[in-house]
Amino acid sequence: LISNPSFDAENYDTQTPSGWSEASDLGGVNASYSEAYGGSASGARHGTHWMNSAYRVYTYQVKTGLANGLYTARCKARSGGGQAQCYFEVKDFGGSARTANLPVAGSYQTVEMRDINVTNGQATIGFYSNANAGNWAYFDDVEFFKQ
Numbered sequence: 001l002i003s004n005p006s007f008d009a010e011n012y013d014t015q016t017p018s019g020w021s022e023a024s025d026l027g028g029v030n031a032s033y034s035e036a037y038g039g040s041a042s043g044a045r046h047g048t049h050w051m052n053s054a055y056r057v058y059t060y061q062v063k064t065g066l067a068n069g070l071y072t073a074r075c076k077a078r079s080g081g082g083q084a085q086c087y088f089e090v091k092d093f094g095g096s097a098r099t100a101n102l103p104v105a106g107s108y109q110t111v112e113m114r115d116i117n118v119t120n121g122q123a124t125i126g127f128y129s130n131a132n133a134g135n136w137a138y139f140d141d142v143e144f145f146k147q
Contacts, residue, residue, distance in 0.1 A: 071116045084131070091123070
């Protein structure tokens, strides 16, 4: 159900990857982009959070018209650590937001949240970073599907 799940829709690095929106309350919208640098879990690119100054940024998709029921959200991710917050999130589905921290790891790890009970026909799936200058996170192969 995710648009551009591997950040490869464009054949180039971009600050505005197709299907993804960005929000920031600290001038960090430029900290969110797709790139090939650092390697991807699959394909040529991945989503990135990084900036050379402190930032807070949210990269997300809103899905509407969902059948109510249980869903799973999954991605592959890794980060360099040091962020105050750095997580994968599903919210606005009719229950309390669900989050899973992105792993501090040298290689991509699977991050999964199961049994997300959609009761209002929609969900927002995204990645949030509240980070210091130079902190980075990579995410790729994003999935959201009915169980």
